[in-house]
Amino acid sequence: MQRNIHRMAEFFSEGPTKLRPHFKAHKTTEIARRQLAAGSCVGLTCATAGEAEVAAGFCEDILIANQVIGLDKCARVAILAKSGIDIKVAVDSELGVEQMSKAAQDTETTVGVLVEVNIGFRAGTPPGEAAVVLGRRISDTPGVELRGLMGYEGPAAGIEERDRRGTMAKQALDRLLSTVHPFREAGFPTDIVSAGSTGTYDMTGRMDGVTEIQAGSYVLMDTAYRKEGLPFEQAFWVLGTVLSRPSPGSVSADCGHKSCSQDHGMPDVRDVPGATVTFLADEHAMIAVPPDSTLKPGDRLQLVPSHIDPTINLHDVFYALEGDTVVGIWPIEARGYAEQRMAMG
Amino acid sequence: MQRNIHRMAEFFSEGPTKLRPHFKAHKTTEIARRQLAAGSCVGLTCATAGEAEVAAGFCEDILIANQVIGLDKCARVAILAKSGIDIKVAVDSELGVEQMSKAAQDTETTVGVLVEVNIGFRAGTPPGEAAVVLGRRISDTPGVELRGLMGYEGPAAGIEERDRRGTMAKQALDRLLSTVHPFREAGFPTDIVSAGSTGTYDMTGRMDGVTEIQAGSYVLMDTAYRKEGLPFEQAFWVLGTVLSRPSPGSVSADCGHKSCSQDHGMPDVRDVPGATVTFLADEHAMIAVPPDSTLKPGDRLQLVPSHIDPTINLHDVFYALEGDTVVGIWPIEARGYAEQRMAMG
Known part of the structure; x- marks a missing residue:
């Protein structure tokens, strides 16, 4: 993890473009502090108001790279602004402007906004004129301050083959950058x-006009990003225990999809030659093994997750290791839903 | 939910076979209490020691329908036995017997065990002689008390077509029942x-020799079990908010796979004609809508999950409704990993 952090910080130490590590990947203060301490960072990226509330405990420059919709959530963002956090949110709709404006004025503060441009995925105005119209609307509205532009090249980031990914x-970034002028x-x-993002940091991170890169997965990595040949190392695993060997060719272990996500495919098994995860049930990983495998009940094994974010979101803590020694137990503070925790009182 | 609970209790009021509701489906005391109060139950089923620790707060008869491997976990089970809980675990290996025996003796108590028979899935001894050999081993071992047999017809339970499921x-149960004699x-x-389980309760629940049925999903249901034509109603949903309408034919909402599992397929959208979930990202559901759909940022929608257990496991509370009124906020107490919460102190 430390090598990944320093490798990424070093890349961004050279260019005018800076790094804004994405908190959503791990939701963990102890990790984000280390990312910021390594330098080359302008602040943190968050996906939700709840993550921003946790990040505000140790970081004063936060971008929620997502539409914040709902007066309750806008109010929570406004409170962060009022408390002195330089917080910015993405906006792509009239309603987004209206609600954040109302919440900010009610809180007697100003919230920064970026116009999100649709560069081919889940949100955003069309590039060019439509973005300018929304920018004008923001400039004319009290309580919100236009700060710039944002786009997320998500579909590109997931392409394994480097040239095609580039x-x-x-193509995606051209849509965003065409709106700069x-x-x-x-x-x-x-x-x-x-x-x-992590998949494209060294491509879009060198494009003229891009000021910062949101990247999360690089810090701990997963098998999906490993396939892209990035210069980052796998740095977290899910520890499991073999429960049963119901046949010579299979074992089951106590690490199912309640402890390891499968939305990017089955996890790998670390350092067990020939072992392949064939199925994840709620509490069981079914693992095919060679008949001469010595794996038996009680043996420990480690899964290498295919997707870092949702896997970490299933857990309450990290056990931090130096070599084989546990040197820290790090709470995953921003896991879950802050509003649900608040509802419990 | 109340109708589902009473429908299932009514089915088991007739036969000698009783119900042991599975706590893993919802991990929520407020729901389990209602299942037990409806009658026809012998106790609760749990999947983990952590679930059993929560269930022990209100239920004195608990089966962990899973191998408990690891001396730390066995010790936690033994403490429950020592505290007066009639707790039983599934065992299919020498190691399972040894570890539970040691933990129980160290705690000066006795833990009940069922021999798990492999009826085609994730664990278990072969039926017949091998099960008897393990039963003998248990009978000869201090600290553990042989109580009976268990099998889980998981692969059958998921078959949509009723006759083939039956x-x-x-076939699966014949393997289990052949070991009774x-x-x-x-x-x-x-x-x-x-x-x-839920998918087979009215089949295996009427088979001679089966004394109890573990069923969890029936209480709140999901789209996977809905396809089996069971007499239970969908009773929980994930509430989301539309964030963006990036094109006339699509919206994105703030309910991705960190709030709704997709291991049994995409969730449905409730009561929005023509709306189809096409992709779940960490924090976004991408939903295709007819171009004339009125869905817009700020609108609420509800996802119908495809799989109840892992979806509920992502949340900290249920908002309990009577009609449109929230009548309770129910903590999902057994979510996550008790050992991780303990590690945080």
């Missing part, structure tokens, strides 16, 4: 032009 | 012969 990322022409700020 | 369930011949108890 081509797709460039009209924004400047309109007199809008462009000192934040934020994009992502 | 055939498969019978040799067990009796050997002088072993068979007053507990436990099987599952």
Whole structure:
């Protein structure tokens, strides 16, 4: 983990573009502190108001790289702004502007906003004129302050083959960057032009006009990103115990999909030659093994998750290791739903 | 939910076979209490020692329908036995017997065990002689008390077509029940012969020799079990908010796979004609909608999960409704890993 953190910080020490590590990947203060301490960072990226509330405990510059919709959530963001956090949210709709404006004015504060441009995925205005129209709306609205632009090249980031990933990322980013000039022409700020991700950091992180890169998975990695040949090392695993060997060719272990996500495919088994996860049930991993495998009930094994974010979200703590020694138990503070925890009182 | 609970209790009020509701489905005291109060129950089923620790707060008869491996976990089970809980665990290996025996003796108590018979899935001894050999080993070992047999017809339970499901369930159960006679011949108890599940409750729940049925999903249901035409109603949903409408044919909402599992397929959208979930990202559901759909940012929607257990496991509370009124906020107490919470102190 420390090597990954320093490798990424070093990459961003060279260019004008900086790093904004994504808190959603691990939701863990102890990790985010180390990312920020390594340098080259402008602040943190969060996915939700709840993550931002945790991140605000140790970081003063936060981007929620997501639409914040709902007056309750907008109010929580406004309270962070009021408390002195330089917080920014992505906006792509009239309603997003209206609600954040109302919450900010009710709290007697101002919240920063970035216009999110649709670069091919889940949200955003069309590039160019539509983004300028929304930018104008924001500039004319009290309680919100236009700070720049954002786009997320998610579909590109997941492409295994590097050349095609680069081509797709460039196509996506061209849509975002094509909006920079009209924004400047309109007199809008462009000192934040934020994009992502771990899969494309060294491509979009060197594109002129991009000021910061949101990247999360690099810090601990997973098998999906490993396939992209990135210069980061696998740094977390799910520890399991073999429960049963119901046949010579299979074992079951106590690490099912309540402890390891499978949305990016089955996890790998670390350092057990020939062992393949064939099925995840709630509490069981079914693992095919060679008939001469010595794996038996009681043996420990480690799964290498295919997707870092949802796997970590299933757990309450990390056990931090140096070599084989546990040197820390790190709570995954931002896991779950802050509003649900608040509801419990 | 109340109708589901009473429908299942009514079914088991008729036969000699009783119900042992599975706590793993919802991990929630407020729900389990209602299941037990409806009658026809012998106690609760749990999947883990951590669930049993929560269940022991309100239920004195608990089966952990799973191998408990590891001296730390065995010790936690033994403490429950010592505190007066009639607790039983499944065992299919020498190591399982040894470890539970040691933990029970160290705690000066006795833990009940069922021999798990492999009826085609994740664990268990072969039926017949091998089960008797393990039963003998248990009978000869201090600290553990042989109580009966168990099998889980998991693969059968998931078959949509009822006749084929019944055939498969019978084949699986025949393996379990073929071991009852040799067990009796050997002088072993068979007053507990436990099987599952929601998908097969009315088939295996009427088979001679089966004393109890483990069933969990019936209480709140999901789309996977709905396809089996069971007489239970969908009774929980994941509430989301539309964040963006990036194109006329799609919206994104704030309910991704960190709030709704997809291991049994995409969730449905409740009561929105023509809306189909096409992709779940960490924090986003991408939903295809007809171009004339009025769905817009700020609208609420409800996902119908495809799999109840892992979806509930992502949340900290239920909001309990009567009609449209929230009448309770129910903590999902057994979510996560008790050992991780203990590690945090």
